[in-house]
Amino acid sequence: MQIQPRQSAGPSDCRSAEERLRECYRRLQILSRRLVEVQENERRSIARELHDEIGQTLTVAQLNLQTAAQSPAASSILPQLRASLEAVDKVLEQVHDISLNLRPSMLDDLGLQAALHWYFTKQTALAGLRVEFHVESPERRLDPIIETECFRIAQEALTNVIRHAQAKLLKVSLTADDKYLHLRVRDDGIGFEVAPEREKAVLGASLGLLSMEERASLAGGELEHISSPGKGTEVHAWFPLRTSASDKSTRLHANEILESTHSRYSR
Numbered sequence: 001m002q003i004q005p006r007q008s009a010g011p012s013d014c015r016s017a018e019e020r021l022r023e024c025y026r027r028l029q030i031l032s033r034r035l036v037e038v039q040e041n042e043r044r045s046i047a048r049e050l051h052d053e054i055g056q057t058l059t060v061a062q063l064n065l066q067t068a069a070q071s072p073a074a075s076s077i078l079p080q081l082r083a084s085l086e087a088v089d090k091v092l093e094q095v096h097d098i099s100l101n102l103r104p105s106m107l108d109d110l111g112l113q114a115a116l117h118w119y120f121t122k123q124t125a126l127a128g129l130r131v132e133f134h135v136e137s138p139e140r141r142l143d144p145i146i147e148t149e150c151f152r153i154a155q156e157a158l159t160n161v162i163r164h165a166q167a168k169l170l171k172v173s174l175t176a177d178d179k180y181l182h183l184r185v186r187d188d189g190i191g192f193e194v195a196p197e198r199e200k201a202v203l204g205a206s207l208g209l210l211s212m213e214e215r216a217s218l219a220g221g222e223l224e225h226i227s228s229p230g231k232g233t234e235v236h237a238w239f240p241l242r243t244s245a246s247d248k249s250t251r252l253h254a255n256e257i258l259e260s261t262h263s264r265y266s267r
């Protein structure tokens with residue numbers, strides 16, 4: 001029996017393996033992007049449902065309780081009515097907050113600038129932080145993926161500042177040129193060593209830093225943390241400003257891949 005020499009991969013095999021890998025990565029990116037769209041649509045519809053259905057029913061209960069509490073016939077059960085009214089007020093507030101945190105309708109109705117301004121003003125006031133805005137981004141509406149991911153990144157950056165930074169002042173800037181939208185969130189807090197924290201995150205210790213990077217990359221952009229102990233923290237995110245035509249074709253392609261995957265698995 002003759003032993004055949006092991007065939008090593010030739011340059012054309014390597015190239016085709018590399019091409020296949022690149023194609024897989026591209027498909028994965030398109031699917032991840034579609035997944036985020038689906039998740040945001042879900043959140044939008046739950047937020048609306050909470051606000052419109054549950055919120056309105058609770059408002060009716062609130063009005064009825066107020067009317068009942070004012071009636072002279074209710075004097076013997078006034079403490080119970082007042083307690084119920086307080087409970088309904090509280091639940092209404094919670095429903096309102098959950099709905100806004102799921103997906104602020106402002107992001108859909110008025111766009112990124114307005115939503116960021118509203119969200120940061122509200123949250124920093126609650127946390128006792130001073131906030132300064134610098135906005136020079138286009139007035140027109142941007143690609144919905146960019147608006148969503150930029151908002152979610154800013155949201156996580158702010159959550160991290162409130163949870164970890166012990167900051168007093170927060171500076172938020174949103175600027176754009178012809179090609180890129182640039183978000184910067186800078187705090188004057190305690191800062192941290194970025195590389196070791198990122199390594200810990202990769203090993204599963206936390207999600208925030210990695211999800212910010214992932215979100216930026218899903219929108220075709222990049223993200224960077226600049227920080228060191230005692231020097232505060234800056235989060236930068238850049239997003240390419242695409243034309244709507246290329247968006248449409250990417251979305252169409254995503255739907256095609258989803259459909260072909262679906263038919264493959266439902267056979």
Ligand SMILES: Nc1ncnc2c1ncn2[C@@H]1O[C@H](COP(=O)(O)OP(=O)(O)OP(=O)(O)O)[C@@H](O)[C@H]1O
Binds near residue numbers: 205210
């Ligand atoms: N602005 C900041 N100032 C100081 N430390 C920060 C800041 N942002 C992040 N960090 C540090 O980096 C770590 C990792 O952040 P990351 O957002 O990944 O995790 P987390 O906020 O602890 O948890 P979660 O997974 O809920 O986001 C934090 O635990 C904190 O030590």
Ligand SMILES: [Mg+2]
Binds near residue numbers: 156207208209
């Ligand atoms: Mg975090």
